[in-house]
Amino acid sequence: MTDTDKNTRHQARMTRKKAIIDASIARADQEKGLLLVLTGNGKGKSSSAFGMVGRSLGHGMKVGVCQFLKSRTDTGEEAFFSRDPKVEWHVLGDGFTWETQNREQDIATSQRGWVVAQRMLADPSYAMVVLDELTYLLNYGYLDAEQVLDDIAARPAMQHVVVTGRAASEALRDLADTVSEIADVKHAYRDGIMAQKGVDL
Amino acid sequence: MTDTDKNTRHQARMTRKKAIIDASIARADQEKGLLLVLTGNGKGKSSSAFGMVGRSLGHGMKVGVCQFLKSRTDTGEEAFFSRDPKVEWHVLGDGFTWETQNREQDIATSQRGWVVAQRMLADPSYAMVVLDELTYLLNYGYLDAEQVLDDIAARPAMQHVVVTGRAASEALRDLADTVSEIADVKHAYRDGIMAQKGVDL
Structure with missing residues (x-):
């Protein structure tokens, strides 16, 4: 040819x-407020949520972020996005559950965190709310899943919500408008590469 | 119990x-510079790359971004991330190939774009280079895949590269350190929801 x-x-x-x-x-x-769920074992769930935070801030929209597991506040994402006065960033975790090794403490921490999320989910001034690593709190039973789904479903009509974390439940997927399942085809970690600034934190 | x-x-x-x-x-x-490939048909490939841009900027790292297909410059991501003087953002496309309907023009545009990417891939001052929607240019044959992979492989040792786009080739996956395949389980678009600010642009 x-x-x-x-x-x-x-x-x-x-x-x-x-x-x-x-x-x-x-x-x-x-147009409507979407519920997006980013799940699966692969790399890219939280970073995708943060990319949408950037897009929203670029349009002058107000954004709330709840990080439910993370306890460290020295991450690149927090340092960078918190510069924008239109973002409200909360690090609500005690670290992963295998760090605390204390179920009652984890439940109390989760429930305190959910109160912060509930406030944002009830406030139409937030155009986007990110619930980072929420699925773990649901899957461990630290939060009442029915209450959480009700709070998300009852949010303002134009508010976007982004939920991240492995093993999203069927009920959460059913409620969602968009679900992406991120498969871990290959991960540098398994080749002995540590979590790196810019990529993982 | x-x-x-x-x-x-x-x-x-x-x-x-x-x-x-x-x-x-x-x-x-x-620690080493990683090649991350975000592929598959689901939502979250580019937004994940942009999340890593945010993380990197939060650590004061210099970042280069090449958007190979997009021609619009009114996106939230460009507006937001370009505020940071440590990011260099290039919108290098003419729109999608079905918009131009002109193969020779697409090839010329792609090759001009790759010159920009090559400069960054040869410069260790960029801690991260994002090659957004690169896979389409490779899969359409607009760029010489072997040359592109050689340029990526020959980059500075500590530079991270993030490639996004559907249908990443086997050769690109082989070269990568981390590959995430994002499955489109559910997408609001199929329910008649248009692309929305903050989420999609």
Whole structure:
């Protein structure tokens, strides 16, 4: 096939593709506050949530972030995003549950954290609320899953919520508008590479 | 089981878990520049890359971003991240290939874009380089895949590279340290929801 043939075929294919895509864009004409769930064992769940925080702040939207497990406050994400006065950033954890080794303490910490989330989920001035690593608190039974899902479902109509963490439950997936399952095809950690600034923290 | 029993069992389980995790952290003791590939059809590939941009900037690292397909410059991500003088942000596309419908123009645009990426990949002052939507240029044959992989492989030892886009090739996956495959379990778009500020742009 000559280059001219290739170019002609390419144009015909792309004209058809554009017609399909334009029709599909025309059908998608509604706006609403979305519940997005980023789950699975692969790298990229929290960083994706933080990318959406950046997008929202770029549009001047107010954002609330709850980090439910993390206890360290020296992360790149907090340092960077907290510079923007439109973000409210809460590190609500005590570290992972295998650090505290104390179930009652974990439950109390989780419930204190959820009060912060509830306040944001009831306030339409937050255009986006990130509930980072929430799934662990639900899966360990540290929070009442029904209450949590009710609070998310009852939020203001235009508020986006992003939930991250492994093993999102069926009930959470059912409530969600968008669910991405991130598979861990390959991870540098298994080759002996430590968590690194910029990439992991 | 009483609450006391639950708490005791929990502690024993978490003590074992901590031992396993601590040993695994001790084994992961190396640092190097990583190649991360975020692929698959689900939502979250570019936003995850942008989250890592935020993390890096939070640590004062210099970051280069090449957006190879996007032509619009009114996105939240560009508005937000470009505020930081340590980021260099390039929107290098003409829109998607079905918009231009012109293969030769797409090839020329792609090659001009790759020159920008090559400069960053040769410069150790960039701690992270994001090659957003690069896979499409490789899969359409707009760039020489072998050249691109060579340029990425030859980068400075401590530089992180993040590649996003659907259908990453086997060769790209082989070169990568971390590969996440993001499955589209559910997407609001299919329920007629348009791309929304903060979430998608």
